[in-house]
Amino acid sequence: MSPTTTPRSTTPRTPGADLPEHPDSLWRNPEPKKAYDVVIVGGGGHGLATAHYLVKNHGITNVAVLEKGWLAGGNMARNTTLIRSNYLWDASAAIYEHSLKLWEGLEEDLGYPILFSQRGVLNLAHTLQDVRDSVRRVEANKLNGIDAEWVDAEEVAKICPIVNTSSDIRYPVMGATYQPRAGIAKHDYVGWGFARRISDAGVDIIQGCEVTGFVRDGDRVTGVRTTRGDIACGTVALAAAGSTSVLTDMLDVRVPIQSHPLQALVSELLEPVHPTIVMSNQVHVYVSQAHKGELVMGAGVDSYNGYGQRGAFHVIERQMAAAVELFPVFARAHLLRTWAGVVDTTPDASPIISRTPYENVYLNCGWGTGGFKATPGLGWVFADTIANGEPHPYAAPFSLDRFTTGALVDEHGAAAVAH
Amino acid sequence: MQLIECPWCGPREEVEFSYGGQAHVPYPESPAELDDEQWAHYVFFRDNTRGTLAERWNHGAGCRRWFNAMRDTVSYRFSAVYRTAEPMPASVPLTGAGSSSASATTSTTTSTTTTGR
Numbered sequence: 001m002s003p004t005t006t007p008r009s010t011t012p013r014t015p016g017a018d019l020p021e022h023p024d025s026l027w028r029n030p031e032p033k034k035a036y037d038v039v040i041v042g043g044g045g046h047g048l049a050t051a052h053y054l055v056k057n058h059g060i061t062n063v064a065v066l067e068k069g070w071l072a073g074g075n076m077a078r079n080t081t082l083i084r085s086n087y088l089w090d091a092s093a094a095i096y097e098h099s100l101k102l103w104e105g106l107e108e109d110l111g112y113p114i115l116f117s118q119r120g121v122l123n124l125a126h127t128l129q130d131v132r133d134s135v136r137r138v139e140a141n142k143l144n145g146i147d148a149e150w151v152d153a154e155e156v157a158k159i160c161p162i163v164n165t166s167s168d169i170r171y172p173v174m175g176a177t178y179q180p181r182a183g184i185a186k187h188d189y190v191g192w193g194f195a196r197r198i199s200d201a202g203v204d205i206i207q208g209c210e211v212t213g214f215v216r217d218g219d220r221v222t223g224v225r226t227t228r229g230d231i232a233c234g235t236v237a238l239a240a241a242g243s244t245s246v247l248t249d250m251l252d253v254r255v256p257i258q259s260h261p262l263q264a265l266v267s268e269l270l271e272p273v274h275p276t277i278v279m280s281n282q283v284h285v286y287v288s289q290a291h292k293g294e295l296v297m298g299a300g301v302d303s304y305n306g307y308g309q310r311g312a313f314h315v316i317e318r319q320m321a322a323a324v325e326l327f328p329v330f331a332r333a334h335l336l337r338t339w340a341g342v343v344d345t346t347p348d349a350s351p352i353i354s355r356t357p358y359e360n361v362y363l364n365c366g367w368g369t370g371g372f373k374a375t376p377g378l379g380w381v382f383a384d385t386i387a388n389g390e391p392h393p394y395a396a397p398f399s400l401d402r403f404t405t406g407a408l409v410d411e412h413g414a415a416a417v418a419h
Numbered sequence: 420m421q422l423i424e425c426p427w428c429g430p431r432e433e434v435e436f437s438y439g440g441q442a443h444v445p446y447p448e449s450p451a452e453l454d455d456e457q458w459a460h461y462v463f464f465r466d467n468t469r470g471t472l473a474e475r476w477n478h479g480a481g482c483r484r485w486f487n488a489m490r491d492t493v494s495y496r497f498s499a500v501y502r503t504a505e506p507m508p509a510s511v512p513l514t515g516a517g518s519s520s521a522s523a524t525t526s527t528t529t530s531t532t533t534t535g536r
Contacts, residue, residue: 245467256463258440259492303438307469307493314420314434347463404459 019186019291020113026192027071027199032206035232036064038386039224041211041247042239043067044076045187045372046364048194049379050239050386051203056109057380058387061202064233066226068210068243072191075241078309078341079372080264080298082277082286084121084182086148088137091397091409092350093144098394099377100181106376112193114185115291119276121182122151122160124326126171126282134177141179151178160276162329170325171283182277184288184296187372194379213250219359221251236361237386242307242342244365253356256347256403257366260301261311261340265319267333269293274327283322295333297323301343301369311340343368348402350409353382353395362386363400424500425478426486439475441465442487443507468492473507476500 038054040047043065054060067073083103085096107114125134134150141148152175157165165173195205206228215223215230223232240247242259274289287297299319302311316338324331346352346366351374354363364382367374381392391399397409422430447453447461466472472492477485489499489508499508 243469246469254460254464255467256459256465258465258467259469304474304490304495305440305467305472305492306495308495312421312433403463404456406455 019115022192023112023196025196027195027205029207030204032064032066032209032226032228032231033204036204037062037234038064038237039231039233039235040065040237040239041224042241042243043071043195043205043207044074044239044241045072045191045194045375046241046367046378046382047237047239048072048191048198048205049375050237050364050382051198051379052110052194053376053379053383054387055198055201055203057383060383060387063198063202064204064206064231065198066209066211066224066231067205067207068227070207071195071205072188075341075343075371076187076191078262078264078339079187080286080288080296081184081187081290081372082121082182082279082288082370083116083185083373084179084277085146085373086121086123086137086141086177086179086182087411088140089409089411090144091394092411093141093146095377095381095394095398096374097144097146098380099374102376102380103183103185103373104181106185106190106193110193110197112189112196114189114193116183116185117291118181118183119288120159120178120180121277121279122156122163122176122178124156124163124176124278124280124282125174126280127174130282131174134175138177141177147179147181149178151176160274160278162273162327163278164326164328171280173326184277184290186291190375211247211250216251216358219357221358221361234360235386236358237364237382238362239364239382241365241367241371242344244344244363248363251356251358251361253358253361253363255352255363255365255400257344257352258305259307259342259344260304261306261308262301262343262369263299263311263315263319263338263340265297265299265316265338266290266294266336267330268336270295270333273329278326280322280326283326284319285322285326287323287327294336295330298369301345302340307342309340309342313338343371345369348408349411351378351398352400353378353385353391353398354400355385355391356400366398421495423476423488423497425481425484426500426502427484428478428481431478431481435478435480437477437479439477439485442473442475471498475503 085100125131138148138150153165153173210227213225214221248255277288279286299315345368352366381395384392420432424430490497
């Protein structure tokens with residue numbers, strides 16, 4: 001824990017009073033240089049983490065992170081911060097568990113408080129099929145060395161007393177999977193922590209710098225055209241989430257992603273009422289309580305393609321109805337704020353971490369609705385892939401050619417994911 | 420709640436509609452001759468345009484018929500709706516964000532299939 005952390009305040013508890021102060025300096029805002037060894041497009045969590053591990057694991061520091069808006073201001077600023085690794089398939093379990101292990105040491109690694117709080121996640125089962133799928137997933141998780149257990153409704157009530165475990169509701173809780181090591185982190189601090197670290201190491205973070213084209217030479221990209229001038233590059237790494245297709249269209253590379261608005265919302269600040277994370281596929285809820293006290297909830301994606309960073313209100317309305325069904329105490333809370341990010345969904349609900357038809361262009365996208373939890377894990381394997389010119393073993397199953405070979409990593413119904 | 424103009428029923432609330440993705444993606448003429456990559460592109464790959472996109476929509480809670488629409492994926496504004504037998508309107512300017520040329524209808528949509536996690 002960083003020395004900047006202040007002690008917990010005494011009663012009455014002021015929301016936010018126990019949050020740490022920021023250091024005097026965070027990152028530099030340099031002018032772009034003429035050339036870099038590696039240009040990362042996208043200054044969100046994934047881009048910043050990739051730069052961090054390029055520095056830390058591979059000694060590559062002549063790196064620029066280009067961000068069209070402001071640092072960590074896209075999905076990094078808009079997600080619901082859930083971190084877990086209880087995915088069904090081996091390929092997913094490997095990369096998400098790698099990421100979770102890195103989260104467990106990230107505060108020390110970055111020398112910056114990120115308020116990583118391992119409060120556990122309950123994934124509720126409401127039908128017999130839910131129960132069968134959940135138990136199967138628990139067993140698969142155990143075989144992959146991931147902490148997971150099946151708990152019955154009484155246990156659910158002990159872990160999270162505000163869940164309505166009455167049998168007299170539309171979708172009674174029949175039990176849940178439980179991953180105690182799951183948690184939340186303060187997403188902005190994560191972005192800022194990475195940014196501060198890489199900036200100190202010499203990486204240039206260039207905000208307000210939108211990529212408008214690529215300079216191509218055969219099967220290589222030799223430069224990036226931006227709103228702040230042309231930048232020559234040895235290697236290009238794309239980490240642009242919902243805007244990926246805009247970039248790949250410029251490269252004439254076709255990528256099977258569809259960008260959708262994904263909305264989330266918070267309540268006003270409340271005293272601590274919710275000790276863990278609860279997710280339910282059936283009732284369409286995932287909710288936790290942030291350090292400051294807001295209840296944080298995510299909705300489903302809006303059905304249409306959209307780049308507008310906003311969605312339709314009826315989606316929020318349905319989300320609230322589901323939340324109140326499962327947490328009757330929430331009926332007395334007020335909605336404070338809703339917003340949306342643009343998420344890049346794939347046909348099999350798994351990411352794409354891949355080489356491309358260009359020798360020196362690497363692609364990271366397709367994390368859809370769940371990329372935040374992968375931030376350090378992805379950064380690690382993407383940096384390794386870039387540095388070595390071939391996929392890290394954890395990245396290999398997520399290559400672009402799986403859509404041709406048919407080796408999909410289908411986490412649609414299989415993971416603990418709400419759809 | 421925004422309104423979507425159904426070509427048969429007229430303007431209706433967006434929750435009556437469901438989204439069908441990119442329009443004008445024909446079934447392969449000679450399916451037996453396609454290789455794996457061509458099949459992959461037919462099955463999995465669709466345009467993900469930032470700007471005006473031709474899309475399929477279904478008026479599920481009304482006439483239950485499919486139709487096509489031109490919609491801006493940034494402003495979410497519809498610039499045209501047309502029946503499936505009709506060609507894509509050529510007169511619609513293919514503009515990007517903040518297009519002021521959109522006419523006809525306003526809108527957005529419906530149902531959820533995927534959620535965050």
